[in-house]
Amino acid sequence: MKSGSNLEKILCAGHFAVTAELGPPKSVSAEVVYKKAETLKGYADAVNITDCQTAIVRMSSIAAGSMLASRGIEPIIQMTCRDRNRIAIQSDLLGASALGVKNLLCLTGDHQKFGNHPQSKNVFDLDSIQLIKMVKDMRDEKKFQCGEEIKVEPHFFIGAAENPFSEPFEFRVLRLAKKVKAGIDFVQTQVVYNVEKFSKWMEMVRELGLHEKVFILAGVAPLKSAGMAKYMKNNVPGMDVPDKIVERMTVAGKEKAKEEGVNICIDIIDQVKEIKGVAGVHIMAIEWEEIVPEIVEKAGLLPRP
Amino acid sequence: MIVGERKPMQEILDMIADHKKIFIAGCGTCVAVCMAGGDKEVSILSSAIKMARNKENKPIEILEQTPLRQCEWEFVDELKDKIEACEAVLSMACGIGVQTLVERFPKVIVYPAVNTTFLGLPEEQGVWSERCGACGNCVLDKTGGICPIVRCSKSLLNGPCGGSQDGKCEVDPEVDCAWQLIYDRLKTLGKLDDLTEILPPKDWSTGRDGGPRKIVREDMKL
Ligand code: SF4
Numbered sequence: 070m071k072s073g074s075n076l077e078k079i080l081c082a083g084h085f086a087v088t089a090e091l092g093p094p095k096s097v098s099a100e101v102v103y104k105k106a107e108t109l110k111g112y113a114d115a116v117n118i119t120d121c122q123t124a125i126v127r128m129s130s131i132a133a134g135s136m137l138a139s140r141g142i143e144p145i146i147q148m149t150c151r152d153r154n155r156i157a158i159q160s161d162l163l164g165a166s167a168l169g170v171k172n173l174l175c176l177t178g179d180h181q182k183f184g185n186h187p188q189s190k191n192v193f194d195l196d197s198i199q200l201i202k203m204v205k206d207m208r209d210e211k212k213f214q215c216g217e218e219i220k221v222e223p224h225f226f227i228g229a230a231e232n233p234f235s236e237p238f239e240f241r242v243l244r245l246a247k248k249v250k251a252g253i254d255f256v257q258t259q260v261v262y263n264v265e266k267f268s269k270w271m272e273m274v275r276e277l278g279l280h281e282k283v284f285i286l287a288g289v290a291p292l293k294s295a296g297m298a299k300y301m302k303n304n305v306p307g308m309d310v311p312d313k314i315v316e317r318m319t320v321a322g323k324e325k326a327k328e329e330g331v332n333i334c335i336d337i338i339d340q341v342k343e344i345k346g347v348a349g350v351h352i353m354a355i356e357w358e359e360i361v362p363e364i365v366e367k368a369g370l371l372p373r374p
Numbered sequence: 375m376i377v378g379e380r381k382p383m384q385e386i387l388d389m390i391a392d393h394k395k396i397f398i399a400g401c402g403t404c405v406a407v408c409m410a411g412g413d414k415e416v417s418i419l420s421s422a423i424k425m426a427r428n429k430e431n432k433p434i435e436i437l438e439q440t441p442l443r444q445c446e447w448e449f450v451d452e453l454k455d456k457i458e459a460c461e462a463v464l465s466m467a468c469g470i471g472v473q474t475l476v477e478r479f480p481k482v483i484v485y486p487a488v489n490t491t492f493l494g495l496p497e498e499q500g501v502w503s504e505r506c507g508a509c510g511n512c513v514l515d516k517t518g519g520i521c522p523i524v525r526c527s528k529s530l531l532n533g534p535c536g537g538s539q540d541g542k543c544e545v546d547p548e549v550d551c552a553w554q555l556i557y558d559r560l561k562t563l564g565k566l567d568d569l570t571e572i573l574p575p576k577d578w579s580t581g582r583d584g585g586p587r588k589i590v591r592e593d594m595k596l
């Protein structure tokens with residue numbers, strides 16, 4: 070065991086894992102965190118806590134994660150390179166580990182241009198791949214990035230995100246290989262709506278044998294409306310929503326949109342589950358966390374191990 | 375070259391509002407090429423200021439001159455008489471030119487009329503774009519000759535990030551994704567294998583992060 074986290078145990082035991090995502094509030098409200106967390110309890114093996122996602126100021130990921138841990142729900146802390154340099158990241162990771170956090174997702178981070186402080190400075194001292202390597206060296210070599218020794222080192226189960234749908238497509242798998250080489254243990258992918266393209270990507274993943282080196286969790290997210298599907302299709306860089314999905318949402322109409330969104334999500338889970346090398350799903354229902362139990366249940370993923 | 379853009383008229387008028395006689399100093403090198411502060415721009419700005427001030431019934435007297443370069447002692451020395459004949463200088467050079475005047479003429483007020491924007495090149499008539507961030511430790515040998523430090527919005531050394539789509543960057547559909555360009559170029563060169571190598575964290579201390587920089591060449595000193 071590298072971290073001894075619940076997620077690591079479940080994946081190593083060969084179970085199909087379920088992770089979910091929780092967006093901390095834009096306030097100090099602990100209640101919001103606890104309420105969202107309670108709805109996910111028993112339905113997800115671990116829960117990602119976003120790190121000021123889309124560059125909008127929110128409660129710190131580590132603080133919210135530690136609150137979750139205190140209620141017996143395992144957090145996956147997200148850490149981006151946008152807001153902290155290597156000094157701040159390592160410092161925060163020591164603190165997170167001391168608070169009992171065991172899973173870490175290493176991300177580059179969204180550019181601040183689209184957040185609520187577009188005039189801020191960004192950091193990007195490291196990129197996600199360098200971050201992964203740094204965290205791995207902290208764990209396995211007991212060393213800070215500068216090479217100095219760490220007396221008591223943090224033990225993280227190290228994850229990364231990868232987007233099978235962004236470009237250059239042929240390079241995406243090679244970039245995953247770079248992340249594997251840098252030291253990840255698991256990957257959560259960008260939301261899959263285009264299962265065909267995702268399968269193709271997985272085929273390339275298998276060709277390089279990467280599915281045997283790391284656990285791959287396919288990202289899924291329930292759509293709420295036809296409008297949301299269209300918006301994601303046209304306006305979110307790196308998002309691939311096929312026409313037939315948009316059509317299913319349109320045909321469902323306003324009344325039944327949410328229901329159809331959940332159905333599509335379950336269909337996608339069913340399909341990706343059958344793809345060789347997929348070790349679990351990562352359900353992203355930000356600001357709709359309460360739908361996760363229904364999805365997990367209807368997808369036949371209960372009870373959780 | 376250094377690329378800049380003239381500041382908005384109102385900002386310039388506000389800066390010089392209290393003066394009755396100023397000297398506009400252009401620069402005949404970079405900012406002349408990017409049409410922000412050369413000879414021609416100096417005379418256009420001068421007339422525009424005079425017109426605006428006449429309209430307010432607060433006429434202003436303006437002297438003009440454009441040395442070959444405003445960032446070298448020998449060229450700014452040519453401006454001495456005009457500078458001393460005025461209350462203040464409005465410099466149309468880059469930030470370096472402004473500071474060269476400040477250092478050479480410590481008692482004179484110098485205002486910047488140009489926003490120094492980046493180090494780049496004229497891509498085509500009327501279009502300039504950034505190419506280098508003067509990081510002090512060039513990595514172009516590793517990235518197919520395309521700078522990831524300033525041409526990638528996140529300065530990634532192991533890109534591209536997940537936001538790259540249709541060859542464009544997530545921050546702006548008008549901006550090329552540097553890592554797509556790097557990928558394409560290495561592919562053309564048959565050197566895609568280079569990209570499987572992980573580039574380690576950069577030593578930023580050779581850049582601005584290390585504090586103000588200075589090069590001293592003992593072999594060149596007099
Ligand atoms: S790597 Fe550094 S020196 Fe080289 S072009 Fe980019 S910013 Fe300039």
Ligand code: SF4
Nearest residue numbers: 526534535543551552
């Ligand atoms: S889209 Fe390309 S240029 Fe933009 S931040 Fe990502 S890698 Fe850099």
